[in-house]
Amino acid sequence: MQDEKDLQEKLRPAMIEGDHSFASVTDKISDVTLKKRTPFHWFIGFAIAFMVAQLLLFSVIWLLANGIGVWGNNQPVGWAFDIINFVWWIGIGHAGTLISAILLLLNQKWRTSINRFAEAMTLFAVACAAMFPLLHTGRPWLAAYWLFPYPNTMGIWPNFRSPLIWDVFAVSTYATVSALFWYVGLIPDLATLRDRAKNKYFKFIYAALSWGWRGSARHWHRYEITYLILAGLSTPLVLSVHSIVSFDFSVSQVPGWHATIFPPYFVAGAVFAGFAMVLILCIPLRHMYRMQDFITHTHLVYMAKVMLATGLIVVYGYAMEGFFGWYSASQYEVFMVKNRIWEGPYWWSYWLLIFCNGLSIQLLWFKRFRESEFWLFLISIIVSVGMWLERFVIIVTSLHRDFLPSSWAMYSPRVWDWTMFIGTIGFFFTLIYLFVRFVPIISIFEVRTLLPDANVHGHHQDFEENVNEVEYTYDRTDPPNE
Amino acid sequence: MVYNRCVGTRYCSNNCPYKVRRFNFLLYQDWNTPQYKLMRNPEVSIRSRGVMEKCTYCTQRISAARIESQKDGARKIRDGEVVTACQSVCPTDAIIFGDMGDPESRLRRPRKISVITIC
Numbered sequence: 001m002q003d004e005k006d007l008q009e010k011l012r013p014a015m016i017e018g019d020h021s022f023a024s025v026t027d028k029i030s031d032v033t034l035k036k037r038t039p040f041h042w043f044i045g046f047a048i049a050f051m052v053a054q055l056l057l058f059s060v061i062w063l064l065a066n067g068i069g070v071w072g073n074n075q076p077v078g079w080a081f082d083i084i085n086f087v088w089w090i091g092i093g094h095a096g097t098l099i100s101a102i103l104l105l106l107n108q109k110w111r112t113s114i115n116r117f118a119e120a121m122t123l124f125a126v127a128c129a130a131m132f133p134l135l136h137t138g139r140p141w142l143a144a145y146w147l148f149p150y151p152n153t154m155g156i157w158p159n160f161r162s163p164l165i166w167d168v169f170a171v172s173t174y175a176t177v178s179a180l181f182w183y184v185g186l187i188p189d190l191a192t193l194r195d196r197a198k199n200k201y202f203k204f205i206y207a208a209l210s211w212g213w214r215g216s217a218r219h220w221h222r223y224e225i226t227y228l229i230l231a232g233l234s235t236p237l238v239l240s241v242h243s244i245v246s247f248d249f250s251v252s253q254v255p256g257w258h259a260t261i262f263p264p265y266f267v268a269g270a271v272f273a274g275f276a277m278v279l280i281l282c283i284p285l286r287h288m289y290r291m292q293d294f295i296t297h298t299h300l301v302y303m304a305k306v307m308l309a310t311g312l313i314v315v316y317g318y319a320m321e322g323f324f325g326w327y328s329a330s331q332y333e334v335f336m337v338k339n340r341i342w343e344g345p346y347w348w349s350y351w352l353l354i355f356c357n358g359l360s361i362q363l364l365w366f367k368r369f370r371e372s373e374f375w376l377f378l379i380s381i382i383v384s385v386g387m388w389l390e391r392f393v394i395i396v397t398s399l400h401r402d403f404l405p406s407s408w409a410m411y412s413p414r415v416w417d418w419t420m421f422i423g424t425i426g427f428f429f430t431l432i433y434l435f436v437r438f439v440p441i442i443s444i445f446e447v448r449t450l451l452p453d454a455n456v457h458g459h460h461q462d463f464e465e466n467v468n469e470v471e472y473t474y475d476r477t478d479p480p481n482e
Numbered sequence: 483m484v485y486n487r488c489v490g491t492r493y494c495s496n497n498c499p500y501k502v503r504r505f506n507f508l509l510y511q512d513w514n515t516p517q518y519k520l521m522r523n524p525e526v527s528i529r530s531r532g533v534m535e536k537c538t539y540c541t542q543r544i545s546a547a548r549i550e551s552q553k554d555g556a557r558k559i560r561d562g563e564v565v566t567a568c569q570s571v572c573p574t575d576a577i578i579f580g581d582m583g584d585p586e587s588r589l590r591r592p593r594k595i596s597v598i599t600i601c
Contacts, residue, residue, distance in 0.1 A: 067531045068490070069507030076501050078492030138490020138506065138532020146489055156487060164491055252497050399496060407501035 015110055016450045017293045025294075025451065026192060029444045032289050034196055038437060041288060046433040052426025059420040060135060068138055072414040076407050077399045081417040082136035084391040085424065087245055088273070089129030090171065091266075091387060094238060095274025096122025097178055100185070101234035104227075110302055112446040113294045117285070117435070118278050119182040124431040125277070126175045128424040133167065135420075163247040170244035174237050181230045187213050188223065188445045242270040249394065255336035256398030259324055265317030269387060272310035272357075275303050276383040281432065283377045285441065294442050297371060304370045307383065311361040314390075318358065332403060339401055345410065346397045349389055356386025483536055490532040503536045539579065540566040561587045 020028075063070055073080045096119040103111040137143040147168045149157050158165045191213035194206035213219060246266035249257035279300065286295040325337030340350050360382045363369040370376070401408045435441070495503040509531035512518055522528060525542040529535050547564045551557050561580050569577040580587040 067508045068505070073492070073507070075495065075504060078495045078505065136491070138488070138492070138534070139530075140489075143489040143491075146487075162493070164493055248493075252493075253499070254496060402501070403499045404501065 015113065015296065015298060016447065017296050020293060020451060022448050022451065025448050026444050028291075028293070029440050029442050029447070030189075030193055030196055032436075033193060033438060033440055034198070034202070039288070042433065042437060046430065046437075049426050049429035049433055052422060053430045054423075054426075055419045056423025056427050059416055059423050060131075062416060063135060063420070064140070068136070070414065070416045071420075072412055072417055074409055074411065076402060076409055077396055077411040079136070079395050079399065080411055081413055081421055082132050083248075084388065084395055085421050086129050086132035086136070087266075087391045087395075088388050089125045089132070089424065089428075090245055091242065091270035091273040092277045092384075093122040093125035093129060093174075093178075093274065094242060094267075094270035095278050096120070096125075097174075097181070097234045097238045098271055098274065099278070100181055101231040102238060104231045105235060109450060110299055112450060113296075113442055114278060114282060114299060114303075115446070116182075116185070116439075116443045117281060117432075117441050118274075119178065119185070120435045120439070121277060121281060121432070122178050122274075123175070123182055124428050124435075126171070126178065127431070128428050130171055130175060131424065133164075133171070163244065163251045166244045167248060170241045174241045177230065177234050177237055181227075181234055184223070184226055184230060185443060186439065187211060188215065189440045189443060191215065192444055193440065239267055242266045254398050254402055255330070255332040256321075256340065256394065259321060261317055261320045261324065265314065265320070268310045268313035268317070269390065272307060272314055273384060273387040275307045275310070276380040276387070279303055279307070279376055279380040280384065283373050283380075285436070289436075289441065291442060294447055300373065300376055301370050304364050304376055304379075307380075308361055308364040311357060311364075311383070315358045318354070335401075336398060340393060340397050344397060344401065346393070346400070349393050349397065353386055353389040353393055356382045356389060360386070483534060483538065485527055485529050485533050485535065488533045490534060492534065494534060503534050506531050506533050506535065540564070543567070558584075 071081065073082070096115075099111050099118045100115045103115075134140050134143055134147075147158060147165065149160075149165075158168075187210055190206050190210035194203055194210050197203040197206055243263035243266065246262035250259055250262035252258060282295055283300070286292050322337050322341070325333045328334070338344075341347060360379050363375065363379060368375075369379070396411050400411055490505065492505055495501070495505060506529050511528055511530075513528075523542075543566065544564050547559050550563075551559045559581070561584060564579055566577065566579045569579050578589055580589045582589055584590070
């Protein structure tokens with residue numbers, strides 16, 4: 001009996017811990033929003049994030065008043081912090097949709113406890129990212145609508161052969177679909193909050209947002225179909241958005257940008273960065289709101305494994321960049337590789353990148369580190385820094401020395417580059433804090449499906465007789481057998 | 483470059499192998515002092531902040547010459563008819579502007595010293 005129990009544990013690790021029922025799950029998650037007093041640490045955290053977000057507001061106003069010249073961008077480094085931050089944020093925004101859509105289609109039940117805030121994180125990261133391509137233009141008041149093809153009397157259209165316009169479509173589609181996906185997934189939970197809210201105003205707002213959801217069989221039927229369609233729509237987007245972002249570089253001709261490996265390498269990097277950010281958020285969150293029962297160690301270990309796998313793909317990308325430089329037999333490409341790794345003035349950024357993205361994740365091969373929250377949190381932060389450095393290496397180091405030595409120059413960021421970057425981090429956390437306060441951070445109804453009570457098809461007696469067959473026959477949420 | 487259509491993404495500059503483009507990072511013009519308006523060439527558009535710019539080979543002078551040639555019965559623009567501003571002030575005659583496709587052009591004649599031609 002004991003052996004079988006161990007085997008069960010191995011076959012289907014706990015996705016939900018503790019002794020929970022439908023009611024207790026709903027109580028535990030919805031109470032954070034409705035019943036419990038807002039914890040003191042929420043006010044402290046929100047206040048800090050909100051103050052830092054004001055830095056963004058001030059930086060944007062200063063930028064609009066004076067022009068791109070307030071940044072350190074120069075000739076030949078036309079893109080620097082602006083595009084580094086854009087690519088960094090949009091990369092972070094990838095884990096949400098991956099968790100929600102691809103893992104949903106692959107029937108990975110462990111996604112249910114983390115998908116809600118991973119999707120929220122995606123939305124907020126895309127909001128931060130979308131600011132940069134607009135504000136980095138010289139005349140954002142025109143770029144705001146000129147970048148879209150709209151019928152006009154002058155018959156002027158954006159250049160459809162430019163990857164920058166592909167980017168506009170890719171990012172705006174991604175933002176729309178992820179917002180819809182998040183919102184549709186929220187409707188049943190918003191209805192739960194509506195039913196439980198005591199405060200008149202909250203009740204009204206949640207009622208309006210839940211569109212008259214009553215939870216009838218017809219509602220659920222339509223919901224399931226819609227959610228599946230949206231998952232189907234999002235799945236190619238997970239791959240396409242960062243591929244297209246990488247086209248901004250790979251379609252161009254700058255040595256260090258012009259590489260065919262960019263699309264898969266960028267997508268892997270995005271998932272890598274995204275999972276690092278999910279871990280950075282969910283490790284403190286599960287303690288602050290005592291959600292250890294729903295976001296279990298198993299979840300953290302799974303995310304660590306995804307991080308390790310995607311991280312290794314990224315490291316392969318670095319190796320291939322070096323190989324391509326040599327194999328191209330082009331003097332500019334060979335020079336770029338040498339300049340990036342040891343000859344150039346920015347060699348330190350390359351080695352720091354290798355340390356952050358290549359070496360630090362090797363610890364995740366060991367169970368000890370994968371299962372330690374402290375190490376996971378630390379590695380995730382290192383990876384986030386590393387992914388930022390990766391974009392620095394690609395963008396600044398490639399641009400500062402291109403074809404003609406006469407046009408070479410150095411780049412150094414100015415104070416407004418930093419304030420704008422730090423400001424978006426503040427803005428991101430402001431939105432995260434608001435989300436944690438007003439929306440159920442974990443999908444209530446989906447977590448309820450993980451409970452043994454939710455599994456009505458039974459056949460428990462078969463389990464003892466044929467463990468392997470059961471594993472293949474029933475889905476992973478099959479209840480532990482007694 | 484069409485200045486009034488440029489939104490200033492600086493993508494063209496990043497890709498320019500010769501880095502001949504220059505970006506107006508700030509507003510380098512004083513647009514408020516009325517006297518300065520008299521100083522400016524009315525045939526050249528003043529680039530605003532946030533716009534990429536590069537040498538136009540004095541497109542306004544080329545246009546003027548083209549209009550003259552059209553008035554003369556659509557003849558070809560003569561060699562030396564268009565003189566760029568930099569050429570007109572160059573004391574050593576180092577800059578020559580003309581049609582490389584025309585075998586009679588001054589550009590095609592052998593020169594005693596090697597010069598950089600722009601065309």
